[in-house]
Amino acid sequence: MAATTPASAITNGSADANAHPEVGALIDERPNPDGTWSYCTGTLVSPTVFLTAAHCGEPGQKRAHVSFDASYEPGDTLYTGRYVPDPRYKDSSELHDMAVVVFDTPVKGIVPAQLPEPGLLDRMEAAGKMKATRFTSVGYGSVSSTRNSTKKSAHQYSYRYTDTRHQAPISFDDLSGKWLDLMPKAKGDGSTCFGDSGGPNFMGGPTSHLLVATSVSGADDACKQVNYDYRLDTPTARRFLGKYVTLPAATR
Numbered sequence: 001m002a003a004t005t006p007a008s009a010i011t012n013g014s015a016d017a018n019a020h021p022e023v024g025a026l027i028d029e030r031p032n033p034d035g036t037w038s039y040c041t042g043t044l045v046s047p048t049v050f051l052t053a054a055h056c057g058e059p060g061q062k063r064a065h066v067s068f069d070a071s072y073e074p075g076d077t078l079y080t081g082r083y084v085p086d087p088r089y090k091d092s093s094e095l096h097d098m099a100v101v102v103f104d105t106p107v108k109g110i111v112p113a114q115l116p117e118p119g120l121l122d123r124m125e126a127a128g129k130m131k132a133t134r135f136t137s138v139g140y141g142s143v144s145s146t147r148n149s150t151k152k153s154a155h156q157y158s159y160r161y162t163d164t165r166h167q168a169p170i171s172f173d174d175l176s177g178k179w180l181d182l183m184p185k186a187k188g189d190g191s192t193c194f195g196d197s198g199g200p201n202f203m204g205g206p207t208s209h210l211l212v213a214t215s216v217s218g219a220d221d222a223c224k225q226v227n228y229d230y231r232l233d234t235p236t237a238r239r240f241l242g243k244y245v246t247l248p249a250a251t252r
Contacts, residue, residue, distance in 0.1 A: 011223045012190035013168030016138055017070055019207060022113045023165055023200055024068040025140040026056060026101075027078060036161040037072060041139040041199030043113045043211055044068070046245045047106035052198030053216060053230075054085035054099040064101045068110060072140075072163040079103050086240045095178065097216050097230055098237065099198070100244050113200060113211040115241070116233040117248045121212060125175050135182055136202045137215065138167045141195025142223065157221050159194055167206060168192075173226055178236060180213040180229045193223035201229050 016023070025038035032039070042052030050066055057064070064083040069076045081103035088096040124130050142159035143166060168190025174181040182201060184191045192199065192215045199215045202208040213229035231237060238247055 011142065011144060011168070011193050012184070013137075013143070013166040015070070016165040016167040019167060020113075020138050020165070020200070020202075020209070021068060021070075021110050022209065023138045024050060024066045024079075025072055025163065025165070026052060026198070027065045027067050027072065029065075031074075032161070034161060036163045037074065038067070038140040038161070038163050038195060040195065040197045041141065041215070042066065042101070043200040043214075044107055044110055045112050045115060045211070045241070047108070047112065048081075048103045049112075049244045050079075050081070050101040050103065051211075051214065051241070052099050052101065053214060054089040054097045055091070055094075055216075056198050057083055057085055057099055066101055066103075068107070070165045079105075079107055084244075088240075094216055094228070094230075096236070096240070098214070098240055100241075102244065111209075113202075113209050115245070115248055116203075116210065116212045118233055118235070118238060118250050120233045121175055121180060121231060122233075130172050130175055133172050133203060134186075134205060135170050135172065135212075136167055136204065136206050136208055137170050137182070137190070137192050137196065137199065137227070138165065138202065139192060139196030139199035139215065140165055141197070141199070142193040147222070161195060169206070170201075170227070178231055178234055180231050182213075182227045182229055184224065191223050191225075192218060192227050201227075
């Protein structure tokens, strides 16, 4: 997992509109230099619990604001709660890169995402089903990356943000103990980019709500190669999540 960069936005995707109302954006106290407000993505997993990435938070952060609007504008409804990172997470490692926002009041009118049974992805791989399985990434991150042609720029790429929830299909690449690797391979595939961190990867097509992994990092700054996504069906992930939400039990 060397030379990775934080995952942020959906590239080569389409506006999600109301397909995944349970997916929200973390909203900053002040606008970004480009006038946008969102800085990470996450998913409602119970009426009071929003799952995101630990690296989205600042050191010592205690509170966070979340919008579930498909396209955020200042003045839209915000839900506020305690920001709690997995205590095992360290800035020097991508392991345990999970956090929750525990809302002060329940979110009404939005059905939370489904969480996976323990070991779901391992069973699918053992049955030879993972290679053909499709996934849907959702997030509020950058919708495009452009290589900077001038040497005056301090960065290799520029990114465009819109504070709008997007989705993109993406293909399976690899599975390991804690990671689900996804990659644009098939025609029409998109990817995640800066701003999609903490956002969901749903198993299935564009209407799926089965959240199996969260976006953590990517292999390239152009947001076109492998995404490294943190599995939610492992004992490690369930140990943290189980403190805040009732998890599905194994059915077989």
